[in-house]
Amino acid sequence: MASDYEILGVDEDASIDDIKKAYRALAIKYHPDKNPEGKDFFQIVSAVYKRLLNLKRSVNKKPERVFKKPTGIDLIVNLDITLEEIAWGTKRPIRIQRKGCCPDCNGTGSQKKARRTCNSCDGSGLSGIAKILKNKNPCSICGGRGQIPEEPYCKTCRGEGTVPEIVRETIIPTPYSEVITIAEKGNYFNGVFGDLIIFLKRKRHDHYELKGLSLHGSVEITPAQAILGDTIKKNVLNRPQSIRIHQGMQHGDVVTIQGGGLQYGTHVGDLVITVRIKTPVIISKEETELYEQILKIEKGTTWPKVLKI
Ligand SMILES: [Zn+2]
Numbered sequence: 001m002a003s004d005y006e007i008l009g010v011d012e013d014a015s016i017d018d019i020k021k022a023y024r025a026l027a028i029k030y031h032p033d034k035n036p037e038g039k040d041f042f043q044i045v046s047a048v049y050k051r052l053l054n055l056k057r058s059v060n061k062k063p064e065r066v067f068k069k070p071t072g073i074d075l076i077v078n079l080d081i082t083l084e085e086i087a088w089g090t091k092r093p094i095r096i097q098r099k100g101c102c103p104d105c106n107g108t109g110s111q112k113k114a115r116r117t118c119n120s121c122d123g124s125g126l127s128g129i130a131k132i133l134k135n136k137n138p139c140s141i142c143g144g145r146g147q148i149p150e151e152p153y154c155k156t157c158r159g160e161g162t163v164p165e166i167v168r169e170t171i172i173p174t175p176y177s178e179v180i181t182i183a184e185k186g187n188y189f190n191g192v193f194g195d196l197i198i199f200l201k202r203k204r205h206d207h208y209e210l211k212g213l214s215l216h217g218s219v220e221i222t223p224a225q226a227i228l229g230d231t232i233k234k235n236v237l238n239r240p241q242s243i244r245i246h247q248g249m250q251h252g253d254v255v256t257i258q259g260g261g262l263q264y265g266t267h268v269g270d271l272v273i274t275v276r277i278k279t280p281v282i283i284s285k286e287e288t289e290l291y292e293q294i295l296k297i298e299k300g301t302t303w304p305k306v307l308k309i
């Protein structure tokens, strides 16, 4: 499997600017507006781009964090979302467990609510080997804080300074949401909360497929509806929609309802419905008689020529 760097065609030490440049070039080439076949790849590229950008931004922050003793740790979670949830700007409540600040020791890990300088790293927060190699590995004793709790340790958090905590948030995913970042809703570390980074994974829908902002689905109609035309009321992702079946519609014909798709900013997609004519298998006596009459009429006429009975 190709790595994120390989997909974007950049080196692992690429800068944020390099990543943006590479993404822009790929976006121009594979954007669905220009290259419908590139849609899937474009989606992958977009996800990779956001992932790398987040990674680079957090890495760029890290040297600072390590030297100034790290603060806050980002909490990264994956969340499955349905097409319904991204369709109409629905609020999606989320409930996530993070490392909260221990209330009994104010996050110090100490019963005295006090900390002292870590002997192992002399307060630098860097591991001994890391200091020589100028590496950025945090000290294994203090975890990069530069300080350790004064004994005795807090009994509630066993010196960790953190306790599990439930975070309740509301997100509003859009059709293009891939990553949602909520500031300071991540894990507590060294006095500060990191960010909560939510990677959204869209679940496949049983009846509809999203292409850009357009929704693609199908509808089943009877031969009578196809011949005479009809209006079908259909629930499309929890929204009522009227689908006009024209007289003489053929199996596989497409009804496009402009503006019936999803909305993003000022852009609105269409609802694209493929018509499927379904022949009834079980019919009543009355229907049988009527169909027999139709058949008789059809056999007695030479029109339309497309009917070869
Ligand atoms: Zn240390």
Ligand SMILES: [Zn+2]
Pocket (backbone or CB within 6 Å): 102, 103, 104, 105, 106, 107, 108, 109, 110, 154, 155, 156, 157, 158, 159, 160, 161, 162
């Ligand atoms: Zn505690």
